[in-house]
Amino acid sequence: MLKRFFLLYSGADLQIINKCSNAEQNKYAGIGATVFFTALMAAIASSYALYTIFDNIFTSIFFGIIWGLLIFNLDRFIVSTIKKREKKSLEFLQVIPRLILAFIIAVVISKPLELKIFEKEINQVLLTEKNQMTLDNKNQIAQQFTPEIAKIQEEIDGLKTEIADKEKETNTLYETYIAEAEGRKGTKRIGKGPVYKEKREKHDASLAALTKLREINSEKIANKEAAIANLIEQQKQAEVTTQPIISNFDGLMARINALNKLPWLPSFFIFLLFLAIETAPIFTKLISAKGEYDYRMENHESEVTVWIKQQVDQREKVAETDIDLNSRVYEDLKTEEELYNYKQKLAQELIKLQGDTFLSNQKRLL
Structure with a gap:
């Protein structure tokens, strides 16, 4: 079986x-x-x-x-x-x-x-490629957000520097009027005289400006830090969105390429x-x-070939004979007087019928 x-x-x-x-x-x-x-x-x-x-x-x-x-x-x-x-x-x-x-x-x-x-070796190659793709993807995404984040951070640093400069100026004024009171600088007279009051007023005005500057800049810094946080969140979201594409990078073509490595x-x-x-x-x-099968197959094919040739030759002979007989029959019919008279009668009837039909069509048109 x-x-x-x-x-x-x-x-x-x-x-x-x-x-x-x-x-x-x-x-x-x-x-x-x-x-x-x-x-x-x-x-x-x-x-x-x-x-x-x-x-x-x-x-x-x-x-x-x-x-x-x-x-x-x-x-x-x-x-x-x-x-x-x-x-x-x-x-x-x-x-x-x-x-x-x-x-x-x-x-x-x-x-x-x-x-x-x-499969195990291919998975290791794919893992290495996925890790590299993840790093490349993060770098590409970071390139989209880093310039804007750096720009905002630079603005924040500028605001903080502005506050620091104002603090330094206020501290200098503070040190000036304290030194005037202690007699270490300025008039070098101990006590709170007119010069002391003048320097104290400058310090107080600078301190008030510093306080106001801190409020304004702190609000700006908070807004800009929120903007940075939002950009960082968008960057992380973009990484999360694209990560499944990298994780699914294990199709047939990827595996074939990994196999080639x-x-x-x-x-x-x-x-x-x-x-x-x-x-x-x-x-x-x-x-x-x-072998035996090949010889038997050749014998079978030979039998079929000979039989087909015989059939073709027989059909050709029959066709030739039939054509020859038809030619002889029609040649003999040419001399038959009865057949000639019959065909003549049919032709006469056909001509009369054509003439009657033509006359009928002409009357109808007139």
Whole structure:
């Protein structure tokens, strides 16, 4: 039962292969098994590749089966169309396009399984890339907000400097009128004289201006610090909004690019493995000697070819004979007087009918 199942997959003619020896049937059953398992691996690889895209197991399995059936049909077609020739060079020439197709199929099949086999290493590469992308993203976002924040901070520093300068001026006036009172500077007279009062008034006026300046600038500073806080919040929000895009950067193309950054030798050997599996049925037929099935197939094709040629030749002969007979019959009819009189009578009736019809149309028009 299993052998018959694989014989069906080999693309061999069951009516012919059943007449062959058991060894010949086993050979083609092996070819069919190779075709079957290649299609099975293609379905598994495609399902995994599609799962990385759709993230839905049922959708991935469904389309993976469709892809496996497509690969099965292609492989079965490739194997079934390879015919044994008397010269090996002719066999190699006929399989060159099939080898190219097998190479393409091997690439398509092996790549998704490579992604699964090296999944941990790929995840590490993707993690490094995501971290770098996160830093780059923060820097790019910061470039949008940093100039405005720096500008506002510079304005705040200017307001604070203005207060500090006024405080320094007020403190200097304070020190001046205290030194005047103590007799250390100015008139160098101890006591609160007219000069002291004058300097004290300057200090008090400066202190009042400082107090007012503090109120005004403090309000401005508070507003500007609120503006900075708002910009920082917008910057954080922008980082939070864009982070999921970076976190989801693990699609099929990203994984393939990450795989290409890993050492190439392991991936190359896996590709060679699938290439060997995919081309195994082709090379099996190439390296195998011409067997019983091939001779029986040639005999069957020869019978069909001869039969078709006979049928075509027979139809051509019948057509030629029929044409020749028709020519002779019509030549003989030319001399028949009865046929001539009959055709003449029909022509006369036709001419009369045409004349009556013409006269009737003319009367109607007048």
